[in-house]
Amino acid sequence: MSLVIRAPARTAAPRRRNVKLGRVILRYVFLIAVLIFAVFPFLWTLAIALTDKTAGGSIYNFPASLFPRAVTLHNFADVYRTFSLGKYIWNSVSITGMTIIGTLLISALAAYPLARFRFPGKGIIFAVIIATLVLPGETTFIVNTLTLKNMGLLGTHLGVVLPTVAAAFGIFLMRQAFLSIPQALLEASRLDGAGELTILTRIMLPLSVPSLAALGIFTLVGTWNAYFWPMLALSGAPDAVPLSVAVLKLKGQFNYDPFNIAAGSIIMMIPVLLVFLAAQRLFMRGMEGAVK
Amino acid sequence: MARSQPPGTQPPTASAPRSRYSLRDTLLSYAFLAPALILLTLFTFYPLAYGSYLGFTEYGGARFAQGLGPRWTGLENFRTLAADPLFLTALGNSVKYLVIVPVLQLASLSVAVLVNKNLPGMAFFRAAYYIPVVTSISLAAVMWDWVYNKEGTLNWALGVVRIIPEGSFFGWLNNEQTAFWAVMLVTFWRGFGYYMVLYLAGLQGIPAELEEAAVLDGASSWKRFWSITVPLMKPTILLCSLLSTIAALRVLEEVLVLTNGGPLNSTYTALMYVYSKAFQGFNFDYGLASAAGLVVAVVALLLSVANFRLFRESDGGES
Numbered sequence: 001m002s003l004v005i006r007a008p009a010r011t012a013a014p015r016r017r018n019v020k021l022g023r024v025i026l027r028y029v030f031l032i033a034v035l036i037f038a039v040f041p042f043l044w045t046l047a048i049a050l051t052d053k054t055a056g057g058s059i060y061n062f063p064a065s066l067f068p069r070a071v072t073l074h075n076f077a078d079v080y081r082t083f084s085l086g087k088y089i090w091n092s093v094s095i096t097g098m099t100i101i102g103t104l105l106i107s108a109l110a111a112y113p114l115a116r117f118r119f120p121g122k123g124i125i126f127a128v129i130i131a132t133l134v135l136p137g138e139t140t141f142i143v144n145t146l147t148l149k150n151m152g153l154l155g156t157h158l159g160v161v162l163p164t165v166a167a168a169f170g171i172f173l174m175r176q177a178f179l180s181i182p183q184a185l186l187e188a189s190r191l192d193g194a195g196e197l198t199i200l201t202r203i204m205l206p207l208s209v210p211s212l213a214a215l216g217i218f219t220l221v222g223t224w225n226a227y228f229w230p231m232l233a234l235s236g237a238p239d240a241v242p243l244s245v246a247v248l249k250l251k252g253q254f255n256y257d258p259f260n261i262a263a264g265s266i267i268m269m270i271p272v273l274l275v276f277l278a279a280q281r282l283f284m285r286g287m288e289g290a291v292k
Numbered sequence: 293m294a295r296s297q298p299p300g301t302q303p304p305t306a307s308a309p310r311s312r313y314s315l316r317d318t319l320l321s322y323a324f325l326a327p328a329l330i331l332l333t334l335f336t337f338y339p340l341a342y343g344s345y346l347g348f349t350e351y352g353g354a355r356f357a358q359g360l361g362p363r364w365t366g367l368e369n370f371r372t373l374a375a376d377p378l379f380l381t382a383l384g385n386s387v388k389y390l391v392i393v394p395v396l397q398l399a400s401l402s403v404a405v406l407v408n409k410n411l412p413g414m415a416f417f418r419a420a421y422y423i424p425v426v427t428s429i430s431l432a433a434v435m436w437d438w439v440y441n442k443e444g445t446l447n448w449a450l451g452v453v454r455i456i457p458e459g460s461f462f463g464w465l466n467n468e469q470t471a472f473w474a475v476m477l478v479t480f481w482r483g484f485g486y487y488m489v490l491y492l493a494g495l496q497g498i499p500a501e502l503e504e505a506a507v508l509d510g511a512s513s514w515k516r517f518w519s520i521t522v523p524l525m526k527p528t529i530l531l532c533s534l535l536s537t538i539a540a541l542r543v544l545e546e547v548l549v550l551t552n553g554g555p556l557n558s559t560y561t562a563l564m565y566v567y568s569k570a571f572q573g574f575n576f577d578y579g580l581a582s583a584a585g586l587v588v589a590v591v592a593l594l595l596s597v598a599n600f601r602l603f604r605e606s607d608g609g610e611s
Contacts, residue, residue, distance in 0.1 A: 023513070030406055031417050038421050038485070041435035044445065048438075060443035110328035113321035120313055125325065132336050136589035138542065138563065139343030139582045142570045144335055146578070163335035166328040196320050225428035228545050232571065248430045248549060251437070258438070265431050276426045280419050283426070284489055 042269070048262035049075055059258045075263035083250055085243075085264060091157070092224060092242035092268075098161045099223040100216050107170030107215060108208075112200050114171070115178035116186070129168045141232060148233065155237035160230050164223070170215050177211035178204055217279050221272055243268045347586045352570070352578035362579065369583035378557065379565055379584060385472070386562040386588070389540045390595075392476050397533055399480070400487035405521060407488070408495045418492070422485040429482070433549035436478050440464035465551050468558040475546050475559050483539075487532050494528035495521070530603045537599055541592050562588045 044066060048059050052070035059065050079085055113119065114126065144163050145154060153159035181204060189199055205212065224244070231245045241249070247264055250256060276283065347369060349362035373379045403421065407414050424432070439445050440463060447461040464474040498521065506516045522529070544563035547553060553560035553568070562584065570581035 024411065027406055027409070027411070028413075031413075034403060034406075035417060035420055037481070038424055040445075041432075041439060041481075042423065042427075044438070045435050058443075059438065060441065060448075062445065062448045106327050106331065109324045113317075113324045117317045117321045118313060119318040119321040122321075125329070128337075129328075129332070132332060135336070135340055136585075136592060137336075137340075138566060138585035138588045138592075139346070140336070140339040142566075142578055142581055142585070143339035143343045143346070145571075147334065147338070162331065166331035166335070171328060196324075221426050225426070227428060227430045227549065235571070244428045244430045248433060251434055261434060265434050268428065269431060272426055272428075273423070276423070277419070280415075280422075283422055284418060285493070 045262045045265055048259055049266045051075075051259060053257070053259040059262075075259045076267065078257075079250075079260035079264045079267070083246075083260065083264065085246075085267065087239065088241065088243045088246040089267075091240055091246075092244070095157050095160050095230065095242050096220055096223045098157060099164060100219045102161055102165035103167070103170050103219045104212055104216060106166050107174045108200070108205060108212070110166070110171045111174035111178055112196075112204065115175045129171055132168050141229065145232060155234055155240065157240060160233045164229070170219070173211055173215050174208065177208040181207050214279075214282050217275055217282060220275060224272055343582045344586060346579055346582035348583070349579045352576040352581075353574075356576060356578070365579070369580050370587070372580060373584055373587065378560070379562075381557050382560050382562045382565040382584075383587070383591070385558075385560055386541050386543065387591075388472070389476065389479075389543050389561065390537060392479060392540050393533055393536045396480055396483055396536055397487065397529060400484045400532070401491050401521070401525065401529065402517075403484060404488045404491035404495055405517065408492055418488070421488055424482045425485045427482065429545045429549055432478055432482060432546075436474075436481075436550065437465065440474050442466075466555055468556045471551050471555055471559050475550050478546050478550065479540070479543065483536070487536070490532055491525065491528055494525050498524050526603065530599070533603075534596055534599050537595050538592050541588065541595065562591075 047066055047068050050071045050073070051057070051059075051065070051068040052072040053075065055070045057064065110129075114122070148154040148159040148162075151159075153162065185203060186199060189203060194202070224242075226242075227244045227248075230242050234241045234245065238249075243264075247261070247268055250264060251261055346362055348364060348366060350365045350368070351362035355361075355363065407418050407421070441447075442461050442463040444464075446464060447456060450456040451458050451461065462470075464470045502520055502524075503516065506520055511519070542563055543561050544567060547559050547561050547564050548567070551559045553564050566581045566585045566588070569575065569577045569584065
């Protein structure tokens with residue numbers, strides 16, 4: 001059927017081709033308009049970060065502030081020094097690192113029996129994990145701060161990390177990966193006398209590296225960018241906050257320097273941007289949303 | 293009593309029902325599952341149960357300082373909420389925030405249709421549109437604050453095209469008429485790439501023949517969009533609208549970082565109320581905050597059900 005209707009489309013009249021060309025141009029006009037909307041704030045921030053502030057001039061001097069004439073990297077060094085940015089970068093690295101390791105570990109461990117074993121209560125546990133996706137979480141942050149306070153973990157990185165590492169998304173992602181590994185491989189190694197932990201670490205995990213990497217990358221981006229929860233859990237420990245919280249604090253200061261803030265923002269953006277550009281395909285598959 | 297097995301799911305075996313599970317596998321399974329189950333119980337299920345309970349108690353503030361636990365007060369918190377004009381404003385603003393759902397979904401679907409074509413540069417556009425999604429809300433706040441500033445780019449651009457005369461520039465986040473919509477635009481900015489990707493996945497499933505047949509029939513692209521793309525994408529649209537509805541009702545971060553609920557409470561949302569009662573100022577009214585959270589949860593549930601109903605009805609009407 002498709003053959004029949006495709007044939008005449010090829011022999012379109014020249015006038016029709018013009019209309020088609022017009023359509024393509026129109027499409028690009030829309031696409032570029034949306035592009036400007038999407039990336040303009042970044043480009044302006046980058047321009048501000050690169051501007052030599054010693055030359056005088058305001059970030060609001062248009063259109064000059066969009067096209068800096070005197071370019072410098074001085075703002076980056078300045079914000080790093082005056083705001084002890086290194087400390088906050090370390091906090092971000094610590095929280096993100098712990099969250100990634102915790103998420104991978106807990107997801108892989110929980111996914112293994114769900115993918116490979118038969119045991120009583122499996123259905124219920126499955127349902128319970130799915131339920132976390134739809135349960136209302138409006139009051140969770142209140143109770144979790146109280147719980148962490150009682151555990152003596154409020155204001156620590158571990159306190160930020162613990163409530164976030166066990167999540168349905170990671171468990172299902174890893175379960176899917178484990179299910180795709182041929183059962184015969186496992187039977188063979190069981191016959192060879194391998195224990196379950198050996199099978200998990202020597203066979204399952206090495207064969208699931210792509211899924212582990214995907215989970216790690218999603219976790220990295222989500223944790224590095226997270227604002228509300230770390231802000232709340234670390235509200236009593238201003239020296240322990242990650243970059244995402246620190247950047248806003250910097251902006252809230254009375255006599256702030258917009259050039260430094262722009263530089264700090266770019267510094268915070270770079271790791272995520274690099275990871276995103278390197279792993280674009282992963283994000284474009286829409287996997288994250290399919291499970292969320 | 294034997295374990296009931298749905299008929300036909302498994303070939304009948306001679307072995308007794310009990311021996312279906314090996315003790316070793318069961319113990320191992322629970323050992324592997326233990327860390328996840330403990331953390332989910334402690335930080336997801338317990339807060340849900342305890343938070344719901346707190347909604348019916350007096351807790352926090354003075355009692356907390358004296359080391360006293362929650363005191364059962366029944367519906368007292370909900371009466372307080374019903375009589376609190378700030379809560380009603382907050383709930384109203386959260387419901388008003390739902391305006392974003394149809395706009396965001398239609399825009400995301402349209403953008404997905406635009407980039408879903410075999411033309412040069414499409415991969416670039418898709419990636420660029422996704423960058424706001426992987427941008428932290430705190431960076432969005434920094435950047436958009438400059439855009440919305442009295443001397444910022446938005447006023448400048450509108451001044452250039454003479455929509456706003458130079459003398460009457462204003463800060464978009466400081467004006468009670470515009471702040472709400474300015475905050476919403478940031479949500480839109482961070483969201484459209486996300487939904488675009490979900491819609492792109494759905495669009496791959498539409499057979500190309502259908503589109504081509506419609507072209508031959510002389511259907512305009514506008515008509516094709518409404519009579520082919522939209523009906524066939526209904527499951528994806530439903531999913532995205534649902535996600536978007538719940539996110540809109542629970543909006544908090546954007547407000548917190550851009551306006552903190554102001555000016556004149558024009559951007560004060562329901563979760564802002566929950567957060568504010570529990571953590572801002574000196575009251576630490578966990579009971580009232582939890583009650584407000586419960587109200588939001590119930591509204592979210594009702595809206596999700598309504599969303600499903602709405603789509604099922606419109607589905608029956610057309611096809």
